[in-house]
Amino acid sequence: MREPTKSDNLTERLIEAIISGEFPSGSKISEPELSRRYEVSRGPLREAIMRIETLGLIERIPHVGARVITLSEVQLKEIYSVREALEGMAVRQACQHITSEELHSLKQLLTSHQQYIKDVKGASYFLQSGDFDFHYRVIKASRNQKLISLLCDELYHLVRMYRIQFSRLRSAPKSALKEHFQIFDALCERDEDLSEMLMRRHIRRSQHLAQEFLINQGENK
Structure with missing residues (x-):
């Protein structure tokens, strides 16, 4: 290396x-x-x-x-549509391939996130990256190298930019963490349909928060 x-x-x-x-x-x-x-x-x-x-x-x-780049509603819709579809696919495949050790590590990660939210009194939950990012870990667990390349290389930083700059301003970190725990439970059960449904719903919720912020920002100009 x-x-x-x-x-x-x-x-x-x-x-x-x-x-x-x-x-x-x-x-x-x-x-x-x-x-x-x-x-x-x-x-x-x-x-x-x-x-x-x-x-x-x-x-x-x-x-x-x-x-x-200037963040726009059109670009946001495009990115989140791709993200919803690909991460839904990734979590389905993660159900098949994630190991017991990875599940244990993911549980520890979510527990540390839970403590972090308490420490900052719910101020933020969106600055994690790489192995400290729940979504990143799930995508890696899919073992699908094409999905990993698309989501963790090509789109990853752009998605993080939207998540951090919009979700931080109109965030509900406790709700986001709760949804992560629900996805984790579905992974533990190896329930592909439930895990995909939960992941897609979680990402759509993030998109709606970001769109709401963009619309309000435009109205205030």
């Missing part, structure tokens, strides 16, 4: 800054400013920006330059 390069590390830092809203939607990507901010040369920076562009987090606009 190769060691992470300066560009790799910078890519991860920029991704998290964009997803968290530190770099707001629509904000211009200034190479000189970022070069000074992260104390890196323009070469690794440009490489990192190109990688992030392929993830859909940055777009290039003619005569304007590179900008952080």
